[in-house]
Amino acid sequence: MTTITYIEHDGAEHVVDVEDDMNLMEGATLNLVPGVEGMCGGICSCATCHCYISEEWESRLPPISVGEESMLRTARHRRTASRLGCQITVTPELEGLRVDLPPEQGADDA
Numbered sequence: 001m002t003t004i005t006y007i008e009h010d011g012a013e014h015v016v017d018v019e020d021d022m023n024l025m026e027g028a029t030l031n032l033v034p035g036v037e038g039m040c041g042g043i044c045s046c047a048t049c050h051c052y053i054s055e056e057w058e059s060r061l062p063p064i065s066v067g068e069e070s071m072l073r074t075a076r077h078r079r080t081a082s083r084l085g086c087q088i089t090v091t092p093e094l095e096g097l098r099v100d101l102p103p104e105q106g107a108d109d110a
């Protein structure tokens with residue numbers, strides 16, 4: 001188990017233990033963390049697992065794949081720190097990771 005802190009846009013924190021080899025989206029949805037939907041079940045086709053991860057963790061994360069980049073382009077409130085939670089597998093190296101959540105999930109219609 002790896003302890004992950006999910007932080008809602010209003011600052012509410014949810015500290016949960018996530019089974020290793022699950023992804024960040026599964027860790028949030030299985031622990032009923034508000035603000036993460038995971039509508040596509042983790043196949044990188046909805047962007048409702050959008051989250052922000054600070055630069056200090058970047059070296060411990062897998063690089064953004066072409067598919068993830070493509071979906072992130074559709075996400076509302078995208079920032080340089082944006083990632084899709086379903087594309088990040090939880091490992092012991094992520095112990096203590098803090099995951100910020102956007103104000104809302106979904107595609108940018110504009």
Ligand code: FES
Pocket residue numbers: 025037038039040041042043044045046047048049071084085086087
């Ligand atoms: S759960 Fe759909 S893109 Fe991550």
